[in-house]
Amino acid sequence: GGGGGGTGEGGAITLGFAQVGAESGWRTANTKSIQDSAKAAGVELKFSDAQQKQENQITAIRSYIQQKVKVIAFSPVVESGWDTVLKEAKTANIPVILTDRAVDSQDKTLYKTFLGSDFVAEGKKAGEWLAKEFGSAAGDVNIVELQGTTGSAPANDRKKGFADVIASNPKFKVVASQTGEFTRAKGKEVMEAFLKSQPKIDVLYAHNDDMALGAIEAIQAAGKVPGKDIKIVSVDGVRDALQALADGKINHVVECNPLLGPQLMDLVKKVAAGEQVPPRIETAETEFDQAAARAALPQRQY
Amino acid sequence: MTTMLTRVKGYRPRRRHLPILATMAMLIGAYVYGASSYPAFGSGQVVLDLFINNAFLLVVAVGMTFVILTGGIDLSVGSVVALSTVVSADLLQNQSWPVYAVIPAVLVIGAVLGFGMGVLVHVFEIQPFIATLIGMFFARGLCYTISTQAYSIDNPTVANLAQTQLPLGPELHISIGVVVALVVVAIAAYVLYGTRFGRTVYAIGGNPKSALLMGLNVGRTRIAVYTLSGFCSALGGLLLVLYKSSGDPLNGVGLELTAIAAVVIGGTLLTGGSGYVLGTVLGIMVLGIIQTLITFDGTLNSWWTSIITGALLFAFIVLQRLAGRRAT
Amino acid sequence: MLRMSHIRKEFPGVVALDDVSFRMFPGEVHALMGENGAGKSTLIKVLTGVYGVDAGTIELAGNPVAFSGPGEAQRSGVSTVYQEVNLCPNLSVAENICLGKEPRRRGRIDWRGMRRRAAALLARLDVEVDVSAELGSCSIAVQQLVAIARALDVDARVLILDEPTSSLDTGEVEQLLNVVRSLREQGMAILFVSHFIEQVFAVADRMTVLRNGKLIGEYRTEEISPVDLVTRMIGKELAVLEDLEDAGHSRSEVAGAPVFLEADGVGRKGGVAPFSLDIREGEVIGLAGLLGSGRTELARLLFGADHADSGSVRINGEPVSLKTPRSGLDRRIAFCSENRKTEGLVEELTVRENIVLALQASRGWARPISRRRQDEIAERYIKALDIRPANAEAKVGDLSGGNQQKVLLARWLITEPRLLILDEPTRGIDIGAKTEIQRLVTRLSGEGMAVVFISAELEEVLRLSHRVAVLRDRTVVAVLDNESLTAERVMATMAEGVGR
């Protein structure tokens, strides 16, 4: 166990970080990045894992307030419902940084800044790629969609962003859309069913890489060639997906960057020193095509 | 002819109180350990935060205690909690209902769902596990049909209630939710100990067939118990609304297990007939203090968090068990 | 007061009641008689609404009724003690007596008043127990008395007692009969079921006899003699009791036989005080004592159901440790428990499965008894003990009380034990079967089996045993040779502990 709260005697900043959980490889990479860069930056990190429960995150934030940490950062499980506890933090004069996801609070003074990605934008990017790729195709384009966990923010937003873009062109048809719960196993199972119920599938849009990877196996088992017979676009950019992209089994990956650690530590130091920071910082995110994937693969840690 | 039936009325240890005493002792031990390891842990607010953070769970677990005492189980609580938050959010935000109308509406929905499950259990003799699993699916499904997204409630009354802090001393405060939860606990303890309904609950848990032959109203009590649990879940949902000022269809996933765990750690037998509401309160404290200890430590990564949680749970349960054994 | 006409009740495969009519008058004790499985308990359950009827009508005080369940029957003034003890073991004695009609003060249960009332009711039956003790920790006899006390609590018009005396001692029985008589004086109609003919003749004014679910007839007590009654119950002459009657065993008969088991200072804190006892092969040792005197506890120690915390046991001269029932079973000791419902039978399983259970346990799971053998064994014991219905695949829980008891007995007999401990084996068994069991015990001991025999019926103990160990206050106070032993002498010892 570590010592008390507050600013460490040696002047080290204490950061309380309330993570969502460890539900995916993406998230684990996110956690690891934060832990590693905290160490590198000399920030004393109080980490907690909420196991996908908002209540647990609130509990953790309360305990950080009790421990009088210097800065609190967290990735909200959901966007709503933070006002009460954030007010408590504000009363205790502890600045808050949001990572990865925003909160929908009306009172923008409750947190200092937001650092992360925009799920809607990711969905849009996937849609735009599709529009470009199939812009000149003749006839209807039949799309199947593998959604994330029902009710979760990334699932809602990535669906919305994608739908917004493709709505502009009537030949894009989402013929089937089902939840694959963000996992490979479910992705495979659902794709197996799609392949039997849908006579013609041109494109698969998966809300994350894992479901796409599962679906690839289903497609292969059905005797089709992923990436050719059925084009695939997915979100995240984990190593296995980039590999599949490099191998031509996936056609496009929209990155959602988990490596927020260094940026976060910079912000923490600034906030702790009372400096002014911009209210919203988007993480550097790219998209990968086959060539980019090959180039990125050797350095991919996660 | 007289019979000589002199039985020594010697001291018989109250075996049924032992688990509770053991749990209490361990809680104090854990607190002392925490306070000595992490200075901020010692502040009274940490204890009060346990109540603030778990107020809604406490209410849910109280309902669950009733059900488990009859030898049943209620898996629907998490979903009913979620449904309550979603319905509240929907009514307040989208339909602009006033708060005082939303509260009874939500409570009625919870009670009606509970009643339905009670009917399945009692009238159609469907095993409680399954009847309430159906309820769990059903309530969660309703959540999604109302909304697949979480949304905030910006009703000023709710915000007011949510942010009210009742001071208990310097730097010490509790929330309104805690008061509600403690009132519920007190009422439940009274009902179980001091009313016919409460004793019937125990009798059913002891032996439902006998209870029936003893002329007790088993059917009504059973249905009432599930209704009560539905009601408590809805109330817990309302407290969660106060706690988070939002409605979220993903609320309370896995909550049923936490509630059951709290009840059972509190010394209530899953087979029914034995246990106390106070034990449930302690069970919640145990789960809460484990979480708090881990948060204060703050050095564990996600999987070590799970492993240490399991290990601490193990330690608590085994110590409780051994203490119970030693003393008998 | 009460009239049931042309009642028919069918269970899958069994017609339990067939066109049975029955009536009761106020201020009268009415005995319902019949063999095991004749339909007595079913008639009572039909009356109080536990089961619905397939045909027939029920009238209470002239009004047709159809109770939805025991609760409604109770509220209409029909108070019932069902055959098996139907109470909640997790609650206190006082609660079990008052449950559903607790005294209340300002809507709140008045616990003190409840204990007082419970104690008063028990005192009426001359029972003194700690009413705040958990019921489950009390012996089955006490539980039975608690159930009776519970039924006395209502201001009922009709009181139904289904085998209330099956595990009571003479003393308690006497007391109960007195209570019954005084209730009769108050104009209550009382239905009384018992397999003890003397008790019936001592208290009943009128009897109805059932056989195989059919009504045989209704008689006034003065009109019928015990022998007639038995003949009507079983449908043929019974002339068996006599040849056992004065068998009068004595220690000397087995003096030459080797000692099978030797207990030396065996005891258990909170159970029985350390005792020493040796049992020879072929010897029957009876245990006598009052309610709660510790007979059951002693038997459990001998089997290993509880483990002793002092003393040592030797079997055939070799020291052994009896810590679990399993160790008893491995030494070929069998223990037929007094409480068939909670400690004996697995109700969901079939008669066959229950019968082979102990034998199978001793063989281990890997050596199953072949289905053919199982059927054979079940068949044999169904016939030998006259278990009805004679269907090895019937669920034991559906059998009548007496037949369940026979199944339990059969389970232990087939293990061919060298020491058979029988704790109240004749509980709730009709006279025919009882004689059969007594004869069996005599025969088995004749073949060299050692037997420990516990029964609330002292005559039965005296009739069968070579020696009688007398217990008082959980202490073995005397071991008496059965030669010229009389019931009076044993009772005196039970009461005062006069030496041998």
Place this chain on the structure above:
Amino acid sequence: MKVLTAHRLFWPVVALLVLLLGDLIAQPSFFALELRDGHLYGNLIDILKNGAPLILIAIGMTLVVATRGIDLSVGAVVAISGALACLHISGLGDQNSLGGTLAAVGMALGLAVALGAWNGWLVAVLGIQPIIATLILMVAGRGIAQLITGGQIITINSHPYEWIGSGFTFGLPSAILLALAVFAIAAVLVRRSALGLLVESVGGNPEAGRLAGLRSARLSWLTYVFCALCAGIAGLMISANVHSADGNNAGQFIELDAILAIVIGGTQLTGGRFSLTGSVIGALLIQTLTTTVYALGIAPQAIMLFKALVVLVVCLLQSPVFRRKFGRRRKTPPPSPIVAPEKVEAGV
């Protein structure tokens, strides 16, 4: 006919058939089977393949339930066993080596058995209530699985290992063949030896069982070990099916599905009488339900409602009280549910 409807597996089987019929109506090609790459291909095959892990776990858990227990930790065991096997295989020089794969499988199953022994120890020796005893491993086990995988998904590429989850033998998915083999072994073990009787006695009346000389502690301990072993095999299947181990998501909520399958199959959670065949049918029913959801294209928001409805209907059909109240067509009241389950069960 009457005997047939009285059989306790009648209604679950009817429900299964009705569900399949619904699929057929909604999607006429639902039953289509074709030969592809030398093996059968079609929705029915998918149901069997994807249902295999659930079938296995339901079989294992049935015995636990029969002794009045419950095992919440099966999901965690699934994750752990898959993780350990994949970790070992990913470290092999040649992932396709049969020896290395066998070693991995052996290690994973060995660990699963050890975990089962742990559960059994808590329940049978320490006497902790099963739900709580197994909750410990349910919580900690996820962490252990993630510890093994390092929180990442371990992807592997091993043909022998894949065979367990997505391979085919004789044109049929090997997963279902494995599950059926375990079922056959369990059924023979349980019904040809005396284990079934002993387990049912321990569950039906523990005290009576003890006094009849059963070693109930050892017996219930064994059921936990067996259950964990089944979960371990299921874990291998699930990970082999997607060539990867996911410590966090593998087997999530599978305990609930398994319990549901068991209950639909006619085993009471209060212990005693059990039916392995019933549990298998229950598991197939649940898997068919999942596949139906996909085949009918039910929106994700509505899945829960649909499931609630189907389970409700199945349970009501099974409830004798319900049939008596609403099925007035038959003149005699239906007999109590169990007539002679023994004969059927013994026949397997």
